[in-house]
Amino acid sequence: MKLHVSLATNLSWQQQANWQAPSSPFMSLKFWQTLMTTEAIGESSGWLPVFVLIHKTTADDSQSALIAVMPVFIKNHHRGEFVFDYYWAQAFAQVGVDYYPRLVTAVPFSPITGERIWLAAGVELSTQIVSMAMTGVDSIASQVGASSWHGLFVTEPCCQLAKQTVHQEKLSSNFDDRDLNVNSTILERQGCRFLWQNCYLAKNKQKFDHFDEFLATLTAKRRKTIKAERRKVAAQGIRCQRKVGTELNGDDWRAFYHCYVMTYAVRGQSPYLTFEFFEELAQTMPEQLMMTQALDDSGAIIASSLFFFDSNANNQSLRSLYGRYWGALGEFDSLHFELCYYQGIEFAIELGLDYFDPGTQGEHKLIRGFVPTKTHSLHRIFDSRFVKAIDAFCAAERQQMQEYRQEAFAALPFNQDNLPPKPDDFI
Numbered sequence: 001m002k003l004h005v006s007l008a009t010n011l012s013w014q015q016q017a018n019w020q021a022p023s024s025p026f027m028s029l030k031f032w033q034t035l036m037t038t039e040a041i042g043e044s045s046g047w048l049p050v051f052v053l054i055h056k057t058t059a060d061d062s063q064s065a066l067i068a069v070m071p072v073f074i075k076n077h078h079r080g081e082f083v084f085d086y087y088w089a090q091a092f093a094q095v096g097v098d099y100y101p102r103l104v105t106a107v108p109f110s111p112i113t114g115e116r117i118w119l120a121a122g123v124e125l126s127t128q129i130v131s132m133a134m135t136g137v138d139s140i141a142s143q144v145g146a147s148s149w150h151g152l153f154v155t156e157p158c159c160q161l162a163k164q165t166v167h168q169e170k171l172s173s174n175f176d177d178r179d180l181n182v183n184s185t186i187l188e189r190q191g192c193r194f195l196w197q198n199c200y201l202a203k204n205k206q207k208f209d210h211f212d213e214f215l216a217t218l219t220a221k222r223r224k225t226i227k228a229e230r231r232k233v234a235a236q237g238i239r240c241q242r243k244v245g246t247e248l249n250g251d252d253w254r255a256f257y258h259c260y261v262m263t264y265a266v267r268g269q270s271p272y273l274t275f276e277f278f279e280e281l282a283q284t285m286p287e288q289l290m291m292t293q294a295l296d297d298s299g300a301i302i303a304s305s306l307f308f309f310d311s312n313a314n315n316q317s318l319r320s321l322y323g324r325y326w327g328a329l330g331e332f333d334s335l336h337f338e339l340c341y342y343q344g345i346e347f348a349i350e351l352g353l354d355y356f357d358p359g360t361q362g363e364h365k366l367i368r369g370f371v372p373t374k375t376h377s378l379h380r381i382f383d384s385r386f387v388k389a390i391d392a393f394c395a396a397e398r399q400q401m402q403e404y405r406q407e408a409f410a411a412l413p414f415n416q417d418n419l420p421p422k423p424d425d426f427i
Contacts (some may be wrong), residue, residue, distance in 0.1 A: 025308040194366055
């Protein structure tokens, strides 16, 4: 198979192939179209997109077909990424080297593990495709003078394929007038997310029929704490409800956005996403949206949380719920846990979803039955003077994160009969 690469700055490539169903709603073409049309990504947001197009050609170059596409963003900041490299930027600055622009492959504003390359029907991800994607990355880096590339929250198979690629070429650099021989190494960082699983972990993997069955897998102390938290919400005169897809109306979305904005306002920040973004999502992919709402005694919405979930149309053996955006109009005891975790667990059980990913970070998820699992990110440094030090940093960090996940695993709140095994993909 002979491959070549081209670059695009818009989504016209979507019409050039029959694309495989994405692994999550966040890689759906509808989601990315919404990001583009509402200017959540683009020059004004600092997420300037370039798409690496990978074509398969015949031996005589007489025919060409688009088989894969990887998004790359040119960025001058770190907002909305959730894998932090500020220290690297500081190291560059200390020796008078500009760290910006930098290149990022990620789902903007969403720390969701998943594929980062769209594949045409019948195409499998391979080292050759990943290598060609990196050729495109290197081309962009050469054109804009980028310091580095960062592939965030990639799947473990993609991570392994990327590390197997051997890709080394000389690139023109903006650091000085020299051509730097770019190190072929793709560096790996690891992190931790907390993932709820809809099954008896230590038994026969049977799914739960209701929330109390899940509670029964926890220690008596943890069951008591969760029940007390849920009672506290009710004692404040708060009623919670869930709505899916087309059940949501304009008033629901306006109330949600008011709550969402408040999350940022209390920190003196502006929200990443506009009301128009959510309004368009409601029109284009309602079948993958669920909203939890908290209502006071008068029936007014005082808090909301928005979830995405894998639809049956994805034809996946494993389907997940994803907790994403939350906000409240005030401080309410235990309401965040109710809307963002317990309502999500109930919904996952109700639909028979396999996993619930509530987002990155937070030991408060661990003690509510969310199991620590590895996350992976890939990094390519285009100035060889920094590669050795950053490689050492990544190696030390991987060791630290492994120890952290092991400690977190030991603190899981399951009772003795339901302690989960410790397979490699957990640790």
